[in-house]
Amino acid sequence: MIIYPMTMERANLLNMAKLSIKGLIESALSFGRTLDSDYPPLQQFFVVMEHCLKHGLRMKKSFLGFNKSLWGPLELVEKLCPEAAEISASVRDLPGLKTPLGRARAWLRLALMQKRLADYLRLLITRKDLLSDFYENSALMLEEEGAVIVGLLVGLNVIDANLCVKGEDLDSQVGVIDFSMYLKNDIDDYRSEERNSQIASILDQKNYVEELNRQLNSTVHGLQGRVDSLEKSNSKLIEELAIAKNNIIKLQEENQQLRSENSLILLKAQQHLEVTQGDVSLERDTYKQSRQGLDEMYNEARRQLKEECQLRQDVENELVVQVSMKQEMELAMKLLEKDIHEKQDTLIGLRQQLDEVKAINVEMYQKMQSSDEEMKKKNDVISRLEEKTNQITATMKQLEQSDKDLLSQTRTLAMSFVKCASTDTEHQYKLVKDISF
Structure with a gap:
């Protein structure tokens, strides 16, 4: 089986990291105080971490030549986690650091x-797309190791470190791993097993406390975000309320202005109504006077018609008595009846005209409250x-003349009938006398 050099290097670095972290935790627990920069296991831990982070790092070309810098990938952490921006800003502000390696340390x-x-490193290894710009494909930071x-x-969260970074020369340090620290005898192995069990229980408790603390921090951040959103929404609601109040004030002012304008319009309308009512009352009086004259004319025409009807009846009675006397008398009576019927038709026409006059008068009364143009129309109707009254008067005169002619x-x-008749002279004379009223 062929083992590639990069794979072997990753395995060696992983084992060294395990030994370094384990020895640092054990020594810190046995040491019993806060660790400082001069503590050897802590120094070896930083050396091992430096080798792990440098594994597979790409060469970067600069004006001084080619170099490998850890500061490039570590500088990405502040973009992934805003809380790390404080550390990066502090590193940049340190006056004694001149090289990227010193800033990384x-x-x-x-x-x-x-x-x-x-x-921070967990966030960094999850973004392999960003790390691929700084590391080779088989680098330790891109693999499972x-x-x-x-x-x-x-596990390092159980220890407390108090390191003075400002006065330490981190640019010129040489990172060499001291393997003698990790070579131990059997007695140390036995003691280490006991300490391992104690450390495991302590680590479990510490991990539980740390996890609980993270959950509480996330809950606090979530509640803080909700508070911020509620404050923003509250401020927006306050602004909207102020805008709504301003709109209400404007609407009230507009309402008051509209009410004042409405009162003025109402006052003008009442004045116009009073003037119109005065005009209407005057027109009504004029109409009543004209109607009274028309009623008198109608009563007079009706009285005359009644008298004429009575006269016609008398004439008919007399003519009926004389029908058998002479045919000329019958012809005269027929002509008389025909004329009387024509007069009745004329009277019916006059009545219809009077009805039309009444209808026109009713329309005038209904349209009395309209505009000035309707008043002009009323004058035309009047x-x-x-004119119709004059026509009726002329017609009545013609009727009177026709009655006289008849x-x-x-x-x-x-x-002529008296002259022709030889009997009842006195009776005929009386009849002629009655007719010649």
Whole structure:
């Protein structure tokens, strides 16, 4: 079976990382105090981590030549996690650092003190699309060994580190792994097994506490986000409420203005209505006067018609008595009846005209409250009524003249009948006298 060099290198680095992390945790628990920069296991841990992160790193060309820089991939962490921006800003502000390697070493120390080294590297190895720009395809950070090392780094959260990065010369340090620290005898192995069991229980408790802390932090962040969203929505609602109040004030002002305009319009309408009512009352009085005159004319015509009917009846009675006397008298009576029927038709026509006049008067009364144009139309109707009244008066005069002519004709016929008749002279004379009223 062929074992490729890169695979063997990854396996060796993984084993060294396991030994380094295990020895650091055991020594820290047995040491019993906060670790500083001079603690050898801690120094060896940073050397091992530096070798692991450098494995498979691409060569970058610069104006000074080719170099391998860890600062490039570590600088990506602040883009993936905003909380890491504080560490990157602190590293950039350190005055003693001049090389990218020194910045990368300072970043590892600050992340360890913050107890977020495992979290930051976990975010980094999940973005292999970004790491492929800095590492070869078979690099440790792109393979499973990188994920295993990141998982082992979680155990470092049980230790506390107090490192002075500002005064330390990180640019010129030489990273050499001291294998003598990891070579132990059997007694140490036995003691280490006991300590391993203790460390395992402590790590389990620590992991539980750390996981619980993460959940609480995520819950707090979620609640904070909801509070922020509620504050934003509340501010928006307050702004909308202020806008709504301003709109209400504007609408109230417009309503008040409209009410004032409405009151003015109502006052003008009432004044116009009063003027119109005065005009209507005047027109009504005029109409009543004209109607009274028409009623008098109608009563007079009706009285005359009644008298004429009575006279016609008398004449008919007399003529019926004289029918057998002379055929000329019958002819005269027929002519008289014909004329009387024509007069009746004329009277019926006059009645119809009077009905039309009444209908026109009703229409005038209904249209009395319309505009000025309708008033002009009323004046036209009144003029037509006056013309019709004049026509009716002329017709009545013609009827009176025709009655007189008819009576004269009747009288002439009666006289001729008297001359022809030889009997009942006195009776005929009386008849002629009655007819010549």
